[in-house]
Amino acid sequence: MKYDVILAGVGGQGVLSIAAIIARAAAEAGLSIKQSEVHGMAQRGGAVESHLRLADHPIHSDLIPTGHADMLLAMEPMEALRYVPFLAPSGAIVADRTQVVNIPNYPDATEVYDALERFPCVRLVDASQIARSLHAARASNMALLGAASAFLPLPPADLEAAIGAIFGRKGEAVVEKNIAAFRAGREAACGD
Amino acid sequence: MDRFVPLGNEALAQGALDAGVSGLYAYPGTPSTEIMEYVQRSAEAAERGVHRRWSANEKTAVEAALGMSYAGKRAMACMKHVGLNVAADPFMNAAVIGVNGGLLIVAADDPSMHSSQNEQDSRMYGRFAMIPTLEPSDQQEAYDAARIGFALSEKYNVPVLVRMTTRLSHSRANVTRRDSRPENDLNVPAHLRQFVLLPGVARVRYAQLIEKQPCFEQEAEESPLVRYMDGPDKSLGIIACGLAHNYLMENFPDGCPHPVLKISQYPVPRRLIERLVEACDDVLVLEEGMPVVEEQMRGFPYDDGRVHGRLDGTLPRAGELNPALVAQALGREAPTLFLVPDVVTDRPPQLCQGCPHADTYRALNAALEPYSKGRVFSDIGCYTLGALPPFESINTCVEMGASITMAKGAADAGLTPTVAVIGDSTFSHSGMTGLLDAVQAHAPVTVIILDNETTAMTGGQDSPAHGVLEQIVGGLGVPEAHVRVIEPLPRQHEANAAVIAEELAYADVSVIVARRECLETARRRKRGQA
Numbered sequence: 001m002k003y004d005v006i007l008a009g010v011g012g013q014g015v016l017s018i019a020a021i022i023a024r025a026a027a028e029a030g031l032s033i034k035q036s037e038v039h040g041m042a043q044r045g046g047a048v049e050s051h052l053r054l055a056d057h058p059i060h061s062d063l064i065p066t067g068h069a070d071m072l073l074a075m076e077p078m079e080a081l082r083y084v085p086f087l088a089p090s091g092a093i094v095a096d097r098t099q100v101v102n103i104p105n106y107p108d109a110t111e112v113y114d115a116l117e118r119f120p121c122v123r124l125v126d127a128s129q130i131a132r133s134l135h136a137a138r139a140s141n142m143a144l145l146g147a148a149s150a151f152l153p154l155p156p157a158d159l160e161a162a163i164g165a166i167f168g169r170k171g172e173a174v175v176e177k178n179i180a181a182f183r184a185g186r187e188a189a190c191g192d
Numbered sequence: 193m194d195r196f197v198p199l200g201n202e203a204l205a206q207g208a209l210d211a212g213v214s215g216l217y218a219y220p221g222t223p224s225t226e227i228m229e230y231v232q233r234s235a236e237a238a239e240r241g242v243h244r245r246w247s248a249n250e251k252t253a254v255e256a257a258l259g260m261s262y263a264g265k266r267a268m269a270c271m272k273h274v275g276l277n278v279a280a281d282p283f284m285n286a287a288v289i290g291v292n293g294g295l296l297i298v299a300a301d302d303p304s305m306h307s308s309q310n311e312q313d314s315r316m317y318g319r320f321a322m323i324p325t326l327e328p329s330d331q332q333e334a335y336d337a338a339r340i341g342f343a344l345s346e347k348y349n350v351p352v353l354v355r356m357t358t359r360l361s362h363s364r365a366n367v368t369r370r371d372s373r374p375e376n377d378l379n380v381p382a383h384l385r386q387f388v389l390l391p392g393v394a395r396v397r398y399a400q401l402i403e404k405q406p407c408f409e410q411e412a413e414e415s416p417l418v419r420y421m422d423g424p425d426k427s428l429g430i431i432a433c434g435l436a437h438n439y440l441m442e443n444f445p446d447g448c449p450h451p452v453l454k455i456s457q458y459p460v461p462r463r464l465i466e467r468l469v470e471a472c473d474d475v476l477v478l479e480e481g482m483p484v485v486e487e488q489m490r491g492f493p494y495d496d497g498r499v500h501g502r503l504d505g506t507l508p509r510a511g512e513l514n515p516a517l518v519a520q521a522l523g524r525e526a527p528t529l530f531l532v533p534d535v536v537t538d539r540p541p542q543l544c545q546g547c548p549h550a551d552t553y554r555a556l557n558a559a560l561e562p563y564s565k566g567r568v569f570s571d572i573g574c575y576t577l578g579a580l581p582p583f584e585s586i587n588t589c590v591e592m593g594a595s596i597t598m599a600k601g602a603a604d605a606g607l608t609p610t611v612a613v614i615g616d617s618t619f620s621h622s623g624m625t626g627l628l629d630a631v632q633a634h635a636p637v638t639v640i641i642l643d644n645e646t647t648a649m650t651g652g653q654d655s656p657a658h659g660v661l662e663q664i665v666g667g668l669g670v671p672e673a674h675v676r677v678i679e680p681l682p683r684q685h686e687a688n689a690a691v692i693a694e695e696l697a698y699a700d701v702s703v704i705v706a707r708r709e710c711l712e713t714a715r716r717r718k719r720g721q722a
Contacts, residue, residue, distance in 0.1 A: 046541030
C-alpha cells in the first residue's frame with residue numbers, strides 16, 4: 001500500500017499543519033512516511049506546497065513523481081489547479097471553495113470552479129465557511145482535513161487523536177474546536 | 193523518541209547531540225536554519241549546556257567552532273551554501289590547520305534556488321579544501337552522518353564538510369536513533385603550534401593534508417555511506433550521489449537491473465567508479481547540484497562519450513533533480529499528465545499586511561521623487577520583496593552586506609545621492625564594516641537600517657545588534673545629528689518622508705533606523721505571554 005498526497009495552499013493557511021497531522025497519524029499506525037515541506041523566505045501570501053507520502057514499505061523519493069499523487073488537498077481552489085500535473089489519472093482533488101484573492105490578476109471564480117469540475121474526482125468543500133460557522137475561523141484547515149479523511153487510508157479516529165496530540169499544547173478548547181471542524185468537514189464531504 | 197520523524201536538518205542535529213557535540217554555531221539561512229533551532233529547543237541540549245546561540249555571521253560561527261575544537265570538544269558550524277562563501281577564509285584554513293576535537297562544517301545547498309541567489313554546490317568547496325565531505329541521501333543517513341563525520345574528523349585531524357540540500361533538509365521521514373556518546377573532555381592540542389599558520393607551520397600542515405588524500409579516498413571506498421550494488425543489465429551503470437539515489441530507486445520499485453554505485457562520501461571512491469566503468473557500456477551520473485563527479489570522470493582529451501549526465505544534456509544543467517527527470521534520463525517514456533489550466537496565475541510571496549518595511553518603502557519612494565530612478569541598493573531579507581510591485585523601491589540584492597558598500601561604490605562613481613537599505617540582522621552580519629568604509633570616505637550615502645528587531649526572513653531568530661544599533665552606528669563614526677530614528681507607520685508617513693529627504697540632501701553618511709517590530713514575532717510573543 002502507498003498513498004501520495006500533494007498539499008497546497010497560500011502561505012499562512014495552515015497547510016503544513018494538515019501535513020503534520022496526517023504524518024503523525026500515519027506514524028502512529030506504523031507506516032513509513034516522507035513529507036517534504038516548503039520553508040524559507042516569508043512565504044506569507046505566496047503559493048505553498050508539501051509532498052506527503054505514506055506506505056507500508058520503505059519510501060525512496062521525498063518528492064512525489066508527477067502523475068502519481070492519489071490526492072491533491074488544497075486550501076484554495078486555484079492552488080489546487082497549480083499542481084494537477086502531479087495527480088494520478090484516478091486521483092482525487094479535495095479543495096476549499098474559498099478563494100484567497102491577494103493578487104491583482106486573480107482569475108474569475110467561475111472559471112476556477114469550471115476548470116476544477118473537469119477533473120474526474122473533485123470535492124469542493126466550504127471549509128472556511130464551515131469553520132466560521134463554528135466560530136473557529138482558524139480551524140478551516142481542519143475542516144478541509146475532515147473532508148479529505150473520506151479518502152485517506154487512515155481511520156478518522158486516528159486523525160482526531162493526532163489533532164489532539166498536535167494542538168494539545170494550546171489547551172483543550174483549541175483541540176475541541178479543531179476536532180469539531182474536522183467532524184463538520186467530514187460530514188460535509190460524505191453527505192453529498 | 194522511538195517514533196522519531198524528523199526533518200533531515202533535525203535528524204542531523206539529533207545525530208550530532210547523540211555523537212557528543214558540545215557546541216553549535218550558526219547564522220540562520222534557508223535551508224539550514226532548523227539544525228540550530230532543533231538544538232535550541234532540545235531539553236537534552238539545555239541540560240548538557242550545549243552551546244547553541246546564533247552567531248553574528250557564518251565566518252564568526254566557523255571560527256568559534258574551530259576554537260571549541262581547539263579546546264578538544266566536538267563542534268559543529270551550520271550555514272546555507274552562500275554562507276560558506278562568507279566563512280570561506282576560516283573554512284579553507286581550518287583544513288590546513290586541522291582540528292583537535294571533531295569539527296563538522298555543515299552547508300545546506302539550495303538547488304533550484306527555492307530561496308537563494310545562486311545554486312553553488314558545496315561539494316566543490318569540499319574538493320577545494322581537500323577535506324572529506326559527506327552527502328547524506330536520506331534522513332537516516334543525515335542522522336548517521338554526524339557520528340561518521342566526527343569520527344572521521346578526529347581520526348585524521350581534519351574538519352569534515354556535510355553537504356545537505358533543500359529537499360533533504362526540509363523533508364521528514366522515520367529515523368532510528370542510536371546509543372549516545374559522551375562529550376569529549378576539555379584538552380588543548382598536543383602540539384601547541386599546530387594552530388599557528390605561520391608560513392613555516394602552514395607548509396608542513398599543507399603537506400600533511402596532501403599526504404592524507406589517499407586515506408580520505410580509501411575511507412570513501414569503505415564507507416557505509418557508499419555502496420556498489422551489482423545488476424544484470426550492464427548496458428548502463430549508474431552513479432547516484434546523495435538524494436539522487438532515492439529518485440533512481442523510485443523508478444525501480446522492484447530493484448534496479450543496472451549496476452549502481454551510490455555515493456554519499458567524498459573524495460570520489462575512484463576504484464569503485466573504475467569498477468563500474470569497466471563493467472558497463474555507458475555510465476549515467478545522477479547528482480544534485482553541479483556536475484562535480486561527472487566532471488572528474490571526464491578528463492577532456494580522453495572523453496570517450498560513455499559518461500552521461502548534466503554535461504551532455506542527458507539531465508538539465510541546472511536545478512533540482514526529481515523522479516521524472518531521472519526517468520527521462522533512463523530513457524523512459526513520459527506518462528501523459530494533467531495540464532495546468534490557463535486560469536492559474538502566479539502568486540508570489542508578499543510583505544505581510546501591515547509590515548513595517550512597507551511603510552518605510554512608501555516613505556522612501558516619496559522622498560526619492562525629485563531624483564532620477566535607480567539609486568537604491570538593497571540587501572537580503574524580507575525587505576528584498578520591496579523590489580516587486582507595488583513598491584519597486586530597490587534596485588539591487590547581491591549578497592549579505594552588499595547594500596552599503598555598493599552604494600558607496602556608486603557614490604564614488606559620482607551617483608549622488610545613493611541609498612542603502614539593510615535589515616538589522618544583515619547589518620550586524622556584514623554591514624558594519626561597510627559602514628566604516630563609507631564613514632571614512634565621507635561618502636554621500638543614506639543608509640536605512642530596517643530594524644524589525646529580528647531575523648524575520650528565516651522565522652524570527654535573535655538579531656545580534658538588537659538594542660545597540662545606534663551605539664554601533666555612532667561608534668563607527670556617524671555623527672549623532674545624522675543618526676535618525678523613525679517609526680514606520682502609515683500615520684508617520686509625511687514625517688518619515690521628510691526625515692529621509694533631509695538626509696538625502698546631506699552630503700555625507702547618514703543612518704536612518706526605521707524601527708518597528710516584525711508583525712509575526714510580535715504576534716508570537718504576545719501569544720506566548722498570554
